[in-house]
Amino acid sequence: MSTPLSKNFLPDTVEEKWYQHWMDKGYFNSTPDDRPPYAVVIPPPNVTGVLHMGHTLNETVQDVLVRKARMSGFNACWVPGSDHASIATEAKVVQMLEKEKGISKHQLTREEFLKHAFEWKEKYGGIIYHQIKKLGCSVDWNRMTFTMDDHYYKAVIKVFVDLFNKGMIYRGARMINWDPAAQxxxxxxxxxxxxxxxxxxxxxxxxxxxxxxxxxxxxxxxxxxxxxxxxxxxxxxxxxxxxxxxxxxxxxxxxxxxxxxxxxxxxxxxxxxxxxxxxxxxxxxxxxxxxxxxxxxxxxxxxxxxxxxxxxxxxxxxxxxxxxxxxxxxxxxxxxxxxxxxxxxxxxxxxxxxxxxxxxxxxxxxxxxxxxxPRISTQWFVKMRDMAGKALDAVASGEVKIHPEERFLATYKYWLENVKDWCISRQLWWGQRIPAWYDESGRFVVAETKEEAVKQFEAAFNTQPSSLTQDEDVLDTWFSSWLWPIEVFNGITQPDNEDIRYYYPTSVLVTGQDIIFFWVARMIMAGEEYMNEKPFEHVYFTGMVRDKQGRKMSKQLGNSPDLLELIQKFGADAVRFGILISAPAGNDLLFDDSSCEQGRNFNNKIWNALKLVKMWTLRQAQDDNQLASGNEQSENFAVNWFENRLNQVKAEVEGLYKGFRLSEALKTIYSLIWDDFCSWYLEWIKPGFEQPIEASVYQKTVSFFEQLMQLLHPFMPFVTEEIYHRLKQQTDDLCIKQIEPADNVDESVLKQGDLLKQIITGIRDVRARNNIKPKDAIKLHVQAEKNDFDPIENILKKQANTNEIFFVNEAVPNSVATVIGGNKFFVETEQQLDTLVQKETLQKELDYQKGFLLSVEKKLSNERFVQNAKPEVVEAERKKGRDAQEKIKALEESLANLS
Incomplete structure (x- = not known):
């Protein structure tokens, strides 16, 4: 027996439960099989830190794409990992040693320092993984990779030696940028x-x-x-x-x-x-x-x-x-x-x-x-011109597609067309040590091991060196991370293994615009150099996360919220909603807590809809030969309308996914659930107090609810999984439930549903303008054909609070008139109306409509507009004009009736 439903959705009671359930079921694990792969590599965050709001956006976008792919029949593989971040991590370790142990780096040997560095990494490196889990990210934890793992270290060294042997890496004294703090x-x-x-x-x-x-x-x-x-x-x-x-x-x-x-x-x-x-x-x-x-x-x-x-x-x-x-x-x-x-x-x-x-x-x-x-220094450099040409061709040809293209393609091209040689040596101890070996006279060879270096010396200089010393410098962090999409699948160290054949190239890279040069372009170079193929099909650049004052979020300004505190306050789903609803494709976004609060309110709205549906009792359908009651006819229309609306949105959302317009997809789903489902559909089918609902309508409603949760699941996985299992006894989990394609849409039903919403809204406006309380019954007269209203008549009665709708051929005296959808409606009430206030209200509305009509006519009288605008735009303006004329006529009649 399921536990009673709480007043509001309580995220802390379900998040850990469902994440552990998904993990236990192995839903996030991936191995090659017959399904098409959908591979994503996480941009490895620095092992030094925690997820800031930029990371939160990035991980959320990736999780949405991966969960959607998993529910669409793909073998989704999302590889997590972290970067050793040579400069930042070494600085952290140096600070820790001085503060906690009173030890200077220069008092230690390289080996002693690296021992402390790995201990620090083990102690603090897991923090970021904990945050990724709390956010609900469906990564394959069995594939976790660190850029200083043994196989990864070997891959970096192997590539260095290979590029040196090809003449693409050289050592020389040149003007470089010098960091005096990190030295x-x-x-x-x-x-x-x-x-x-x-x-x-x-x-x-x-x-x-x-x-x-x-x-x-x-x-x-x-x-x-x-x-x-x-x-x-x-x-x-x-x-x-x-x-x-x-x-x-x-x-x-x-x-x-x-x-x-x-x-x-x-x-x-x-x-x-x-x-x-x-x-x-x-x-x-x-x-x-x-x-x-x-x-x-x-x-x-x-x-x-x-x-x-x-x-x-x-x-x-x-x-x-x-x-x-x-x-x-x-x-x-x-x-x-x-x-x-x-x-x-x-x-x-x-x-x-x-x-x-x-x-x-x-x-x-x-x-x-x-x-x-700026400083002249002897360093190691990579020649970039040839590799940059290949990376430029990969994007220019469409082999790699950048999103949003209009913002970032030109930037990408400019950098590659003006690329300089890459300084890759760093005067640090934390990182992959440069595999160059020197004798006493300063001659050197490049080799993966010291044993190989000895052999090379003997071959190159016809002498056996008495001793060899390895270069003290390490490689730039980006020299390891440019191999990320390849070596997470062991593509350098074990070329042609099953994983690299199946998952490479990956499907999409989601990353920040600020590392388009550091990482994206260089990964494409490495992919073309070592796999003869692009590393990913799509690159989606997220915007920069800024505070509500437009400032970039940073620790220095103290304007970046703590992710775990946000999750504790609002729940992971609400935080995911908050960051995504604010994130237009590729553009910077302004973030503050209010968007997370909106997400929490959305959780509670869906939760309350669940409670409403679970309260209803069922009645059995009438005999097939018996004429359906008016209420059942209305229920059938509501079901038919929402089914078409749901299919319409499914198709829209699918298109938005393909264009990586995830914020718009979330807004579309949000509107469908909050407005169409909760505010309209459930109200239309809701039975009277302590009255049952027809069983087939209830089953359809549960099915709709399930499909809505499936649409929303990639964005808000916890609340949707919980509601999916609360609706009824399930034999599967929403996390892996396959999405059914959208059916065809009957536009006429959607049009009639829109008209019904307009009428209900219009009558509510009439009530508000004339101080007619919602609980006070009215008489409603419609100047239209009754047959046009048959499917929606009973819904309209209930929503307008009227016992009967009268269909008339002329204006009704002592009533308030309004025009909706080309039809005239006359509202009559037993309540004594303040004609003076009513006249003032009607006159204001009349003045507004006349001004609006004047602006439309002015636009339509502009020959350039009529000739250059699209025909549908011109027709839309003409329709606005016709509607305004009808409203003016009705308002004038209403004023005449009050005189």
């Missing part, structure tokens, strides 16, 4: 640029002369004396702490202000270094003073100028962002403290001309938020 290189895509308020500092660089000379007493240096110039050149800089690394000053060759300085040299302030003045069209004469300090070691553009003009590069920064010995002054001082000290020193020496406010763009590390420093 590691970053790829271009790991740098976020922000507009910040800074300052421009105008500094004198004294000019040294080869000919007529004089001595500057303040610096004891020899400077130019020129009749048409001063003895210095002024340079504007944002970063005076890098002055000590200057190796030239550059001006435009066409700038007449500096023509006399060809061949001249200047003295670098603070360090008194003599450097040349060079001429290059790169310099914009209109910016600042038209003179540029050149610091090749600390700016990518200066670096390129340095290569072009054969300038030395002086690296004045240590890896941690303090000034190095090469700076000569302020050694050991933090770069930003050194900036203040440099400004003060320049001011003391009379070399600071002025300073002014200036807005600039600064690069910040995505992982640590530290200001990134």
């Amino acid at each position: 590691t290189a970053l790829s271009d895509e790991e740098v976020e640029y922000k507009d910040v308020q800074g300052k421009l500092y105008y500094v004198k660089y004294l000019i040294k002369d080869d000919g007529s000379q004089m001595t500057d007493d303040s610096t004891k240096t020899t400077v130019i004396r020129h009749p048409s110039s001063v003895n210095y050149i002024v340079i504007a800089t944002q970063r005076p702490e890098t002055i000590m690394g200057d190796t030239a000053v550059c001006v435009n060759p066409n700038d007449e202000r500096y023509q006399h300085l060809k061949g001249a040299k200047v003295i670098v302030p603070l360090v008194n270094r003599e450097v040349p003045i060079i001429f290059d069209e790169y310099v914009d004469p209109a910016f600042g003073t038209g003179a540029l300090k050149v610091t090749p070691a600390h700016d990518i553009n200066d670096y390129n100028l340095g290569l072009k003009h054969n300038l030395p590069a002086i690296d004045t920064l240590n890896p941690d962002g303090t000034l190095s010995e090469a700076a000569e002054v302020f050694v050991g001082m933090d770069r930003f403290e050194a900036r203040k000290a440099a400004i003060e020193k320049l001011r003391e020496e009379g070399l600071l001309v002025k300073e002014e406010e200036y807005q600039t763009r600064l690069g910040f590390s995505q992982r640590t938020a530290a200001v990134v420093e």
Whole structure:
């Protein structure tokens, strides 16, 4: 015997029960069979963290697609996992060691540190999986993968060696992005640029002369004396702490202000270094003073100028962002403290001309938020041009389809067409260690194992190395995750195994727009390189989750809610509803708790509908030869109408799934359940107080309820499974119940149902405008053919609270008239009406309808509109005009009746 139904839906009593039931039944597990596969790989969240609202949206969208596929006859396989997140995780472990154990990373060997890192991962890495379960995600937990698993580690190393042997990976000294907080290189895509308020500092660089000379007493240096110039050149800089690394000053060759300085040299302030003045069209004469300090070691553009003009590069920064010995002054001082000290020193020496406010763009590390420093460093790089071409072709040809295409296709193409080589080495210990092996002289080979490296040395250098040392660096996290759709099925380490043959390529990738370059494009490159095929058929980009003020949700702002707290407060279904109902395809979404509250209210609405249906008692159908009563005729119409409406929505939702318009699909289902089923259908068939309902109508209603729960299940799995089993004794579970395709729709029945809803709404409006209470009976007169109302007459009587409907040929005196669907309705009541108030109400409505008609006529009188608009649009406007004319006529008659 089932337990009594609670007042409201209680999610905490059913969520754990049903999730465990689904797990015990093995519904989420997948192995290759004869069904078509539907494979999805979860974008692996960082092992360091918890699910934020962006993850919540992403996982919910994936679960909707996977559950829908499972209920549509596919062998659904959703692979979970997490990413080792080299920079973020190492930072977390370093912080933990210092805080909890008072140990610095530098006090440990690499092996000791990695032991702590794996212990940390085991302790905290499971948090995110717990959240995924609480959200109701139907992932195959037997396939859980971590990017530092043994097989995955081997796959990454194997790919590195392969690409190196193909000449696609190389090692060299180049200008890279450096994170002083993490003390590691970053790829271009790991740098976020922000507009910040800074300052421009105008500094004198004294000019040294080869000919007529004089001595500057303040610096004891020899400077130019020129009749048409001063003895210095002024340079504007944002970063005076890098002055000590200057190796030239550059001006435009066409700038007449500096023509006399060809061949001249200047003295670098603070360090008194003599450097040349060079001429290059790169310099914009209109910016600042038209003179540029050149610091090749600390700016990518200066670096390129340095290569072009054969300038030395002086690296004045240590890896941690303090000034190095090469700076000569302020050694050991933090770069930003050194900036203040440099400004003060320049001011003391009379070399600071002025300073002014200036807005600039600064690069910040995505992982640590530290200001990134350009730095020349020896790193490992992947050549990207050829692979980028293949990835571009895969999307341009339609082999991989991007959704929504109109927003992201151009962005994808732009990045690939302008791709740069990928810096893949990181100065960390947590991650896949680069498989390069060095001898004492610095010669190296690349091999998967040390034993293989020894053999390669012997073959390459005709000598056996006395010792080999492996490269200290690890690989960029994205160098492992670009293999994700392949190696979760062991496609690199065990090529041509059953799983990779069956599940690859996967069906759809759901991910955030912010990693289109980091991950999506690179996965396509890896797929084309190692599988000769795309990694997925579709890519669906979700929008960015923002708070109701439009700000991106972040821990720093403190505006991102805790997922588990939301679930505890509203329930998982309500949270899923809240995030999806706010998420238009591909666009950013504004999220706040009120959408979850709407989801909770929706749960309770469905729950109350269940309680209503379960209260009804059944009556047996009449003898087949007996004429059906008017009530049964109305019930039959209601059943027929809702069956057609249900099939109509099924077809609509199927189309929305195909277009990845999931928010619209949810809104369509929500309206069907809340409005059409609960507010209309159940009211139309509801028996009178303590009266039974015809058994066949009840069975149809239960069937409708089941189908509605099936439609809603991918979005809100817990409440739907619970209600499905509460409706009646079931032999299966909703989770795997196969969806039946939509039947044909009778448009005439739908049209008649819409008319009935319009009439009921119109009469309720008349009641409200005239203060006629819903419980007060009325007389209803209809200027129409009775036959047209036969199927709906009894429903209309009940909903309008009238004992009889009179069909008339002319207006009814002392009544309130309204026009609905082209028919005139006259409402008569025994209640004494306030004719003055009624006249005012009618006059306001009349004025509005006349204004509306005027706007329609103005639009239709516009020849350009009539000629250019679609015929159906023009006809819709004409119908609006006809309807308005009918309403005006009825309102005028009503006013005349009141006079």
